[in-house]
Amino acid sequence: TDSRHLTVATLEERPFVIVESTDPATGDCIRNTVPCRKQSNLTLSSGEPYTKLCCKGFCIDILKKLARTVKFSYDLYL
Numbered sequence: 001t002d003s004r005h006l007t008v009a010t011l012e013e014r015p016f017v018i019v020e021s022t023d024p025a026t027g028d029c030i031r032n033t034v035p036c037r038k039q040s041n042l043t044l045s046s047g048e049p050y051t052k053l054c055c056k057g058f059c060i061d062i063l064k065k066l067a068r069t070v071k072f073s074y075d076l077y078l
Helices: 058-070
Strands: 005-009 018-021 036-040 050-056 073-077
Touching: 036 058, 050 058, 058 073
Parallel strands: 005 073, 036 073
Antiparallel strands: 018 050, 036 050
């Protein structure tokens, strides 16, 4: 496994962490947002286990800058 890859968990708390939907046309995050996933409330037999969302805000800006400076990657979860 990659020792420079982290799993980061956060909560929505404006203005520190702001959660938005993905772009309906592309399914991607746009502007200054980063992908974040929220566990779906589904049974094991149906659908995806996570909903793809987009996160931004003060703490996300710090996370992005820290990741660039310290050189690590991350998966972000709500």
